[in-house]
Amino acid sequence: MDIIVCVKWVPDTSEADLAIAGGAKDIKKDDLDHDINDWDRFAVEEAVQIKEKVGGKVTVVSVAPEDAEEMLRESLARGADEAFHLWDDAFEGSDGYAVATILAKFIKDRPFDLILTGTLADDDCSGQVGGMLAAMLGVPNAVLVSSIEFLDRKVKFKKELEGGLYEAVEMDLPAQLSVATGLNEPRFVSIRAVRKVASAEIPVIDCGELGLDESQVGPQGSKIQVEEVAMPPEGEGAEIIGGGAEEAAGRLAEILKEKGGIG
């Protein structure tokens, strides 16, 4: 089973003070730490677990700036066999469509049975790349996938639906699946594990080497233009519940009932 996993390098905004960058088109990212998109971590783990079960090769690829090498190396330490780093200054400002274009170009001439991505990215939550990539490569796609199994040249999996329902799906290979979080328990990658792959080569491939024209990538190759990024207006109606435990619990239950949280 040859599996290609596409991963994204995203800023960690959880504990940070967010600020809007000049031009109001993005947040200020300079002093934010970046890491692999959490959804993609599950995708890499899933690919490695599949390989451990049925054999094959796992390739990890990302369209990301230089610093992201760390994430690719960590994926190798997790058990991927090779990693490719697609980057060119011209890629800066690519939207989901342009990123899918770059990835499709890279993948097109490679053998693969399965392409895995996370369903969403922690930063923009667009959930576009997987589906568009599948379309560009002409393979079927599904999102929020878990419990992946194989049968001959078919893949069977579960797909999350609204309201906690699952749909069992069977699909021909090759296919592209966008995974849900929690479909596995990602292993821990220690410093020693990373050091073991410290000398593995991670080729950096630029626009020209991919055979892409600069007009196909970056803002020019994008379909979406961001108008404005803004902080949410300061909310109203937050209520700090005081009093003893019983009193507070009572008030909380009241609110939940009022707002329809509980029946």
Place this chain on the structure above:
Amino acid sequence: MTLLEPADVPIAGIPAYIVALIILTLALCFFAFVMYRRIDLLRRGMPDPRFSDIGERIKLALVYGFGQYRQPRYLGAGVLHILLFAGFMILSLRSLTLIGLGFSPDFHLPLLTGSAAFAYEVLKDYVVLMVLAVCIICIVRRAVFTPARYDHPGGKGHGSEAYVILGLVSALMITDMVFDGSALKQNGAQGHALFFPAASIGALFMPEKGSQALNYLHIGGYWAHILVFFGLLNFLPISKHFHVITAIPNVFFSNLNKGAIKPVECGVDDWMELPECGVGHFERFTWKHILDFYSCADCGRCSDNCPATTVGRTLSPKMISIKARDFAYEHYPIFGAEKDRSKIQFTGDVVTGDEIWACTTCGACEAECPILIEYIDKIVDMRRYLIDQGDVPQSLQKPMQQIKKKGNAYGGSKAKRAAWTKDLEGVEVRELKKGEAADLLFFVDSCGSFDPRIQEISKSFARILTASGSDFGILGADETDSGNEIRRLGEEGLFEQVCQKNIAAFLERDFKEIVTFDPHAFNTIRNDYPEKFPIVHASQLMARLVRNGRLSFTGDYVQGKVVTYHDPCYLGRHNGIYEDPRFVLGRIPGIRLREMERSRSRSFCCSGGGLLLWYENEQERERMGEVRVKMASEVGAEIVVTACPFCLINLEDAIKTTGNEGKMEVVDLVELVDRSLGTHARE
């Protein structure tokens, strides 16, 4: 007719000395072979340098080995054990003499002649009776009043072996009484009962003086004694009673590096290059750790004090020893080929991940074990293996990743490490830049920098340092998590990174001493860091400031309330600091200090600090902090004082979940001192 002596009576036509020689040779050969096999396995264990500081080691052997120093921590069982041990020591001379009597009726040990021999005989006779009595009490105690700590949660034990041993020892005493009693009956004069009570009791059951039966009993008693003696000797190394032989060497070789964790592998330059990191296979334990397994007496004192066992986690430290010894005896048998070990992975299959992650490294087990068996290093070694396999509970992965990325488990950015200093009124906290100097370097650690509750302790401490006129500064953005828990969770690579960062930051600044209120940081900087820096815990510094008259207190905050002090594991057990916090507390006017039943080295862990705050255990019935809060309420405490930020958090939670809110509060010693400062105006 006089009584014939054993050496004079041939057995089945074979001269007695030949029989004695055959028994002696066979028994010793068998014993030597068994010991050879056991030692052979030790030699296959990993290296462990335990031959340094011989003077210190001899002292340990005298105090904990021969002196049985820890036995009375369990008073009843301890006294019985001391009596039994003393009996063994005294009767060993008797045993040697008896072996010699098989060769010659006049045999005696050198120097043991004349009145010395008589005195020894008298002593021995009393000791025989005492040992017999102790054995009977032990048998009854085991059978009727079985203490809960003899249980074997999650495995099988060897309780029945105890009866075998007690039975054999009793048989030794009884055969001795028969042997001496028959002689007394034959030759004895009146009044001997006072000198030879055991023999006299034996004589009561003996047949007629001068009868053939008396002769038979004398000779039979002798040979029975010899057979039981060698049977016992050879039973020891194949049972849980191996400790009779190994306990004293085990104490002699015990760990002298208190508070520190062992290196991944001793004598290896680059552990990262090792094929296996930590302990996955049995032979990856160090020889001393295997000796620990041999030595465990199954007494259960460790597990009886283990907080993880208490709250129902699957961990019971004694079971680690028992399972490991069973594994060793099964897979490396005395006779026959070694068993195939390829299908079974020691770490994971024999000792499970659930057990391994459940440990808080509180050290209660090690503080209790009468023969100084170690657990923390073994558990850390097994964690190192699991970490290397990527097999880590999800709840611990995220905080570890955060430390790797940001230098703290809270996910806060490095730049904001000193943000807590901003809203301090009237107190200036200097961030020491490279090359700058201060008397005291205040190491705040991640909790004091990022956890809003613990930031309050940081502020209190800054106020105390200011009030006492101390010249101090912090590292600010150049400070990294101390790494105490990272090391104890087995992520050695990450520990090396954080400790090197801190060491570099220390070296770039000029200070006389590091001070921290977090015992975890205190412990790792003091005991684990390869570079040594002078460091004190806040409680020590405050005690010093009080002694120097630079701090004085009012009783305004305490107001005569009942206060109890909870000893944090990493301050007390791991670093022996019990008195300084109590000294500081004692100086607060009007304080009513009451000790909990479990205090000092028996303190009960509140569930661990650092990264363990994130650890979620699914098996526990209740939280350790809740157990501890109940102990505090038993002494009527209104204020629980601790000297560790993590204890504070755990206990504060537990006060809420046990419904003690409003009845009891927990404060850090630093906060209590801040609130009681004489010169310090409270808002």
